[in-house]
Amino acid sequence: GESVGLHLPTLSVQEGDNSIINCAYSNSASDYFIWYKQESGKGPQFIIDIRSNMDKRQGQRVTVLLNKTVKHLSLQIAATQPGDSAVYFCAENIMDTGRRALTFGSGTRLQVQP
Amino acid sequence: EPEVTQTPSHQVTQMGQEVILRCVPISNHLYFYWYRQILGQKVEFLVSFYNNEISEKSEIFDDQFSVERPDGSNFTLKIRSTKLEDSAMYFCASSEPNEQFFGPGTRLTVL
Numbered sequence: 001g002e003s004v005g006l007h008l009p010t011l012s013v014q015e016g017d018n019s020i021i022n023c024a025y026s027n028s029a030s031d032y033f034i035w036y037k038q039e040s041g042k043g044p045q046f047i048i049d050i051r052s053n054m055d056k057r058q059g060q061r062v063t064v065l066l067n068k069t070v071k072h073l074s075l076q077i078a079a080t081q082p083g084d085s086a087v088y089f090c091a092e093n094i095m096d097t098g099r100r101a102l103t104f105g106s107g108t109r110l111q112v113q114p
Numbered sequence: 115e116p117e118v119t120q121t122p123s124h125q126v127t128q129m130g131q132e133v134i135l136r137c138v139p140i141s142n143h144l145y146f147y148w149y150r151q152i153l154g155q156k157v158e159f160l161v162s163f164y165n166n167e168i169s170e171k172s173e174i175f176d177d178q179f180s181v182e183r184p185d186g187s188n189f190t191l192k193i194r195s196t197k198l199e200d201s202a203m204y205f206c207a208s209s210e211p212n213e214q215f216f217g218p219g220t221r222l223t224v225l
Contacts, residue, residue, distance in 0.1 A: 032212070043118075043205050044157060089157065095212070100145055101159040101170050102214060109121035 008087065011108040019077040021108045023090030028071060030092035033077045034102065035064060039086045047075070049086075051095075077110075085112045119216035120206050127196055128221045135191045135205030135220045146189045147207040147214060148181065150174070155210045157205065163189065196224045 013019050025033065031052040035074050036044035050057045050064045050073075057064050063076040073090050091102040119138045123131040125134050139146050162170040163181055180192045189208075195199055203219040 008177075035212075036216075041220045046213055046215060049213060076143050091157075099170060099171065100147070100209070100211070100214075101122075102149075102157075103159070104157040106156050 007100050008107050008109045009061075010111060012111045012113060013078060013080050013113050014034045015082060015112055017080055019080045019084070019110060019112075021077075021088045021103050021107075021110065023073040023075075025071050025073055025090065025092045025105070026103070027092060027094065028068075029094050030103075032093045032095040033064070033066060034091045034093075035062075035073075036089045036091060036104075037086045038089060038107070044089060080110075080112050082112045082114055088089075098107055118206055118208055118215055120204075120217040122183050122220060123218065124221045124223070126225065129198055129224055130195050133193050133196055133222060135193075135204050135222070136207075137189045137191075137217055138187050138212075139189055139206065139208030140215060141187070143208035143210050143215075145169075145208075145209045145214075146181075146183070148191045149205045149207060149216075150202040151205065152199075152220075154204045159208050160191070193222075196222075198224050200224050 011044050021037050034049040035047040037047050038044045048059045048062050061078045065074045078081050087107045089107045090105045093102050121136045141158040146163040149157050151157045159172050161175045178194045182190050201224045205219045206217045
């Protein structure tokens with residue numbers, strides 16, 4: 001599961017800091033959004049999702065914010081740990097139509113410095 | 115914790131050969147998917163499968179591709195005549211219906 005694109009934006013943070021990863025999605029009709037984490041050699045791992053009728057959702061150490069006006073999604077990771085180092089993808093879908101195909105963004109590499 | 119499994123982890127084949135990639139979805143899930151990720155690129159949707167039939171497919175999923183659920187546990191992707199550009203990571207996913215959980219992937223290398 002490598003996503004080692006040479007042109008992946010990279011966010012480098014110190015261990016213990018908070019991280020914010022951003023995503024601009026493409027389709028204004030999308031109503032379901034998901035953040036995935038992909039570590040080297042593995043498949044995408046579900047982190048958190050949000051429906052378009054919400055603008056914020058919190059999980060364990062993670063928060064997703066949705067701004068439908070500007071089609072922007074962000075993932076906040078509190079107290080970032082070395083194990084959080086990975087590539088993070090946002091994905092979108094239009095669930096109200098019954099579609100299930102996810103459209104993935106291009107990803108952001110998070111590097112956590114110990 | 116239940117997980118999606120895929121075999122093989124790496125498949126090397128000659129151009130023009132047929133390959134079958136195998137997946138065991140999470141047991142109580144109803145929807146099954148195949149995605150692929152060409153090295154350095156985004157994860158791309160190929161096909162979704164529900165109630166023993168294809169429910170959705172992308173432009174990538176042409177006549178060279180087919181999917182099957184041959185029994186109650188396996189879900190397969192067949193590529194009839196592989197091309198060099200089919201080289202990629204292929205991910206299987208399943209959902210209950212909403213949250214899609216991905217397997218570790220099969221790296222397909224076409225020579």
